[in-house]
Amino acid sequence: MPIEVNKxxxxxxxxxxxxxxxxxxxxxxxxxxxKQTQHFQSIFRAVHTLKSLSASMNYHYSETVCxxxxxxxxxNRENVIxxxxxxxxxxxxxxANLQLLTTGEIEVDPTELIHKIKSYLQTNQFxxxxxxxxxxxxxxxxxxIQTIDVKxxxxxxLVRLAEELLIKRMKLNVLREKIDNAELxxxxxxxxxxxxxxxxxxxxxxxxxxDFIFDRFIRxxxxxxxQLGKKINLVTEGGNIELDRQLIDEIGESLSHLIxxxxxxxxxxxxxxxxxxxxAEGTICLRAIRNxxxxxxxxxxxxxxxxxxxxxxxxxxxxxxxxxASNQEIHDVLFSQLSTSKTVTPLSGRGLGLSIVKxxxxxxxxxxxxxxxxNERTSFxxxxxxxxAIIQALFVNVGSELYAIPIDLIERLVxxxxxxxxxxxxxxxxxxxxxxxxxxxxxxxxNCKANVDxxxxxxxxxxxxxxxxxxxxxxxxxxxxxVVKPISRIIKNSKFFSGAALIGSGQMILILDTxxxxxxxxxxxxxxxxxxxxxxxxxxxxxxxAIF
Amino acid sequence: MKKxxxxxxxxxxxxxxxxxxxxxxxxxKKHTLTFYEASGKKEAFQHVKKIAFDAILLDIVMVESExxxxxxxxxxxxxxxxxxxxxxxxxxxxxxxxxxxxxxITRYLNKPLVAKNxxxxxxxxxx
Numbered sequence: 001m002p003i004e005v006n007k008x009x010x011x012x013x014x015x016x017x018x019x020x021x022x023x024x025x026x027x028x029x030x031x032x033x034x035k036q037t038q039h040f041q042s043i044f045r046a047v048h049t050l051k052s053l054s055a056s057m058n059y060h061y062s063e064t065v066c067x068x069x070x071x072x073x074x075x076n077r078e079n080v081i082x083x084x085x086x087x088x089x090x091x092x093x094x095x096a097n098l099q100l101l102t103t104g105e106i107e108v109d110p111t112e113l114i115h116k117i118k119s120y121l122q123t124n125q126f127x128x129x130x131x132x133x134x135x136x137x138x139x140x141x142x143x144x145i146q147t148i149d150v151k152x153x154x155x156x157x158l159v160r161l162a163e164e165l166l167i168k169r170m171k172l173n174v175l176r177e178k179i180d181n182a183e184l185x186x187x188x189x190x191x192x193x194x195x196x197x198x199x200x201x202x203x204x205x206x207x208x209x210x211d212f213i214f215d216r217f218i219r220x221x222x223x224x225x226x227q228l229g230k231k232i233n234l235v236t237e238g239g240n241i242e243l244d245r246q247l248i249d250e251i252g253e254s255l256s257h258l259i260x261x262x263x264x265x266x267x268x269x270x271x272x273x274x275x276x277x278x279x280a281e282g283t284i285c286l287r288a289i290r291n292x293x294x295x296x297x298x299x300x301x302x303x304x305x306x307x308x309x310x311x312x313x314x315x316x317x318x319x320x321x322x323x324x325a326s327n328q329e330i331h332d333v334l335f336s337q338l339s340t341s342k343t344v345t346p347l348s349g350r351g352l353g354l355s356i357v358k359x360x361x362x363x364x365x366x367x368x369x370x371x372x373x374x375n376e377r378t379s380f381x382x383x384x385x386x387x388x389a390i391i392q393a394l395f396v397n398v399g400s401e402l403y404a405i406p407i408d409l410i411e412r413l414v415x416x417x418x419x420x421x422x423x424x425x426x427x428x429x430x431x432x433x434x435x436x437x438x439x440x441x442x443x444x445x446x447n448c449k450a451n452v453d454x455x456x457x458x459x460x461x462x463x464x465x466x467x468x469x470x471x472x473x474x475x476x477x478x479x480x481x482x483v484v485k486p487i488s489r490i491i492k493n494s495k496f497f498s499g500a501a502l503i504g505s506g507q508m509i510l511i512l513d514t515x516x517x518x519x520x521x522x523x524x525x526x527x528x529x530x531x532x533x534x535x536x537x538x539x540x541x542x543x544x545x546a547i548f
Numbered sequence: 549m550k551k552x553x554x555x556x557x558x559x560x561x562x563x564x565x566x567x568x569x570x571x572x573x574x575x576x577k578k579h580t581l582t583f584y585e586a587s588g589k590k591e592a593f594q595h596v597k598k599i600a601f602d603a604i605l606l607d608i609v610m611v612e613s614e615x616x617x618x619x620x621x622x623x624x625x626x627x628x629x630x631x632x633x634x635x636x637x638x639x640x641x642x643x644x645x646x647x648x649x650x651x652x653i654t655r656y657l658n659k660p661l662v663a664k665n666x667x668x669x670x671x672x673x674x675x
Contacts, residue, residue: 005564007567008560008563008564008567011559011560011563012560015558015559015560041613041614044614045609045610045611045614048609048638049557049558049609051638052561052638052659052660053558053560053561055638055659055660056560056561056564056659056660056661233599235582235583235584237570237583279600281598281599283549283582285582302549
């Protein structure tokens, strides 16, 4: 099994740099005080460690040079001063090499240097010609600054400006279509690509190590545990994973909630743990794992577990669950309002506020689930998308308003005539490819006067397979990349919208929550669609033009 | 949950070791792992006093001395089973091996690390 070392490159580079500077410092000291052997020791150890680090990273030239330096040091411990220049030259080689690796280039062949060291080892004579290495001289003397601290608000300003540019690009795109000039098209396209890249790199600036919140919990847990007379150890994994600062702010509170629950209700008292044959000290584990487009965070405690049986019984008694409820349904109850109610809390011992946690995680597009084994452990798994900022959306007109529909759930766009609509029992549908697709008239949902040409009425079909819904709109405008902004709670409560987007004119428009519309059709219209046999009329007339 | 202590003065090495153990799926199916880290013998000693480890991965040459790992074993051998220790070093000095033998250590790994060997040694210790 090959070891995937490249992801550790940054750690290697920063550590290697420290070792090389330690070698240089120690050798300078040793030149001044040749009798102080600790300086020799520290050079030796640094070289030795760097050798194995380089080998692990497959940087074989650095490894070879370190090895040669070790040989030199072993050969003559007493008179290092005699070959100090050769050592310095070797350190310079290592340092220059590191510089190259930092910028993504490959190592320089050290044959000449190795040859020089070998000759010295054989003859104990320093080769005086070519004393200075040519590669090191130019790159080395000034250590370039690699990282700087930047205030958050400056970065936020950059993010805002980048977003503004995206919005301006939309305006430019509209103009481009109006003018339709080949040269202009090319220039705008190029600008567009550059802007996307700029946006990406600006977002990278806001990344923060997840340790930033993990570290906060060390103290929280210590204090809470002490207060409750429990013994708890916190273990963290993956704290180096980077997340957008805003996302970290959003989930920090939820994690804190889960951890408080784990300390309070999960981990048992020392007495109980010993009675159960567990270690006196409980363990809470926080683990972050980076996936391709999401990050998973796991909060596990090796405590009492969740009493799902009691929870189920209570839910049945409260007529929330049927006795045949599946495990999934029982788990859902844990995150529902029920578990926050007074009747359940003392018994479930955990639920307080889990519905809030779930809401919070979902508001950033994430999911949360739970696994628990009685008297063994409880694990919460949170999965959140890494970026939320930009999506592709279709702009449509309904009444006098403009709305955005995220394209990920759009199946196709069709244009129908008045005769294509039909009543199926107590809801409306259109016939598309021989199948009835229920429709929602956005105009009537949003209570605005439709402004439709009934001979060419556009319908946006969302969903797939048997679960599809047609959204009837007035006109289709265009698809564009939009920057999603969170919306105020008042609008959020209406559930039809998942966010808002700013467009070229500076107007704020609402983004439809297609997932909600799709899954809550029945709720919205008070009809149960998918259990009914639709009546298929294959020769039902009307022309439809698929335009997408 | 198996508790593993990694003692190495290089954060890079500690990361790499964890990474190797955390990416072998066959191995992970058998064991749930929790890692503890120490960058030297003092820190490691604090851990060993408190936690019953199932395995210790131990570097020999560290910041404090060229034989820090061995000194650490000498300090803990009364309270910790040396069979659960895996020595890691790139030093191939016969003197050091002899010293390890005297202390009852049977498992060595040489740097650069080979993933297969690490998994094998740790599996044996955890078995």
